[in-house]
Amino acid sequence: MEIxxxxxxxxxxxxxxxxxxKGHKSLNLRFGWPTPSGLANNAICYFFFAVFICAVIPFAFFFPLxxxxxxxxxQSxxxxxxxxxLAGGIVLSLAMWLNYKKTKQGSFNNGL
Known part of the structure; x- marks a missing residue:
């Protein structure tokens, strides 16, 4: 049953x-990232980035544990x-790569 x-x-x-x-990507694209126009859009993009760092990254790393x-x-x-x-980090990096590889956003714009 545990399996x-x-x-x-x-x-x-x-x-x-x-x-x-995907939600983070779509919200960023909605507010014009990587070149947001206006102070409000820029602040919103950085707010979403802060939420991503504080919520999504720890969830992705520590959920398997x-x-x-x-x-x-x-065995513990x-x-x-x-x-x-480490498996959580690999899942996060693969998901980021698969979701961002076709866009012109971030460092994934050269199709790595």
Whole structure:
């Protein structure tokens, strides 16, 4: 039963990270990023960036670790915790790359 809960949680996590990044991208594009016009649009873009840093990045990094405490699949060792945090970072970086690779926004505009 724990494997089922972990699998469902991991699937929800992958979808949630993807949707959060798509939402961040669409909000930024809505307010004119990378060249927002006006003080209000510039402030809104930086506010969304601050929310992204304070909410989305910790969620993406630490959710796999939390999920393993709810439905323990891996033994709770220091190495496994580091691997789960690393997996969260890989998921975040892949989701960012896949969502931004076709736009002219940020450092992904050269098709890396």
């Amino acid at each position: 089922f809960i972990f699998t469902i949680g991991a699937a929800i996590y992958l979808v949630a990270v993807n949707l959060l990044i 939390w999920l393993n405490t709810v439905a323990p699949i891996l 060792t220091q190495t496994n915790r580091a691997l789960l945090i």
